[in-house]
Amino acid sequence: MTVTLFIPCFMDALYPRAGISMVEILERLGHTVVCPEEIACCGQPPFNSGYWAEARTIATPVLEKLADAEAVVIGSGSCGAMVKKFYPELFKDTPHAELAKQVAARTWEFSDFLVSKLGVTDLGAKFPHKVTFHDGCHGLRELGIHKQPRALLTKVQGLELIELTEVSCCGFGGTFSAKFPMISTAMGEVKCAAAAETGAEYIVSSDSSCLMHIQGLLSRQGKPTKTISLAEVLNHR
């Protein structure tokens, strides 16, 4: 299969290792990976702030670039939800409405693609550490992804998964983290405290944006817990 990989803007700039891991995993599974260089962002920041016209300016060329893709794989539940769930909403009653629905139907979040589309859970990875998993809210509640990352993690050799006792948002929320920094920080602190309770060495997530927020707090507060993307764990051998 030819997989069109959509690397979100912050992953491109800040977390290239996560993207590289996805390419390597998909290629090892025998798929052809293409990555349109013109695509930088899905348009979620203006969309979530209410600037839908500005969001369409960014999303329209994305949609056109993805028009012929066999399968679009996005390395983020949040950007995945944007394309899969919110593009049809954003382009409703526009000339791109039909295309938005078609692309949405062919778009997958990375862990969902591996487990639900390809039926793969064991990637031969080794990661001898205690980890906990953070569900990004968009992946969890917009896309209903919960079992998929766990199915993948339980097959990683040496990995011990300890679940968080409470499911909560990390407090990132895109521009929310800058518009209401203290609320966002408080939410992040609650998340970090819950992760610390598990005794995990690493917080793993499908969403690098959540990890950016969590790691930002952990680093500032000098906490020892580390963060790592799911793709990197799955590519660790």
Next chain:
Amino acid sequence: MSTFVSDFKTRATEKAGDLRHRSVIRTALRSYEIVRDKRKAAFQSWESARQAAAETKWEAINHLDKHLVALTSKLEARGTKVHWASTGAQAREIIAQILRDKKARSIIKSKAMTSEEIHLNHALEKEGFTVVESDLGEFIVQLRHEPPYHIVFPSMHLTRGEIKDLFQKELGDAPSDSPEELTMVARRVMRQKYLTADVGFTGGNFAIAETGMISITENEGNARLTAALPKTMVTLMGIEKVLPRFSDLALFLPMLATAGAGQPMTCYNTMYSGPRQPGECDGPEEWHVILLDNRRTELLADAEQRDSLHCIRCGACLNVCPIFRNVGGHTYGTTYSGPVGAVITPHLRGLQDWKHLSNASSLCGACTEACPVKIDLHHHLLQNRRNASASEPAFFERLAYQIFGLVANEPVFWSLAKKLGWLTQPLQRAVKGSALDPAKAWTKTRDLPPQPRESFKDWWRNRK
């Protein structure tokens, strides 16, 4: 910036950093979560129950005109006086007029968020009436001259030690901080008030169109006393509280109890169908029901967000909301706080003044998942943001997104932006968190991730 938004930001910043507050609310809600989950599990299928409730509410709201007429005619047939209030001011005037006509001096109230919505106590006290809240939580916040902190748990932000001190100061009696003993103190005070009150005032949880009944749910028996002892009973409720059939209560009563307080059923559920009838030995001689619009019909006209009229005011969305849990109920500055408050307040009190509540969300969706009547809460927050930006765009914010669009759509610019970011990292580290830092909203409490020299796209290009 309006004072509403600056007040919200000031209070939110203060409360979000208040670790004591965070711990009090977390402890209170932790015990709620345990019992709620236990009760949810007692439903054969909580998800099917939610779906059924949402469909019933959809039917009720989409045929509101029909149901309200049926309700009114049934109520009137048994001698109830039904009043219609388009605005809060009208509702206040109707109630004040009833009190004047009855030459009433003191009013005992059971819990009603609609009375908070129309600022009833303040208006009545200004006219010289004595108003006493009989719900224990409401009684406590009334003693503190505070609005309720939460739709269902008005005084959840207070510890029993604080309540003991309050009772000592205001009532001169607080033998210990045991909940039982404190309740007995409140009970002694209140019993006298019931006997001397001229008018009993209640809200309503559900109105049944089929039978012309108003259903009131409570845990303390205070609403029953409020309704039974004074000669005149006044009930204020929003027009959206109507349900088509009596049998709908079989679902809605346990659902409200479960979502709201983790109970199988609330302790007292009473259906009122009229004042004292000939030959009956108790009940009020007169019953006035005021049906309140107060811009609910504007929500009804909004096809996208009409389902927010499904709300049964259970507070489940507040309880799971990480924003509410960190900033607390008073920070909102609204009658209805939490996610549902953030959704409906812009409709009830003006979008531009209250849009900040819709912005103050990470859009995590925990509220939508918790809502027993399936209101699409967090997507309504997005719609409020869209409507607010469309009618009054913020110049610099829109400009920023336009520039971001240019950069994102042009690979050369995007590459340059990444290079610039990488090059300016030492500078960024030097000014981190200071007034000179353009990213200080982030860096005040959080580190920025180090940016690697090679981006993903650089790697991809080099590899090819």
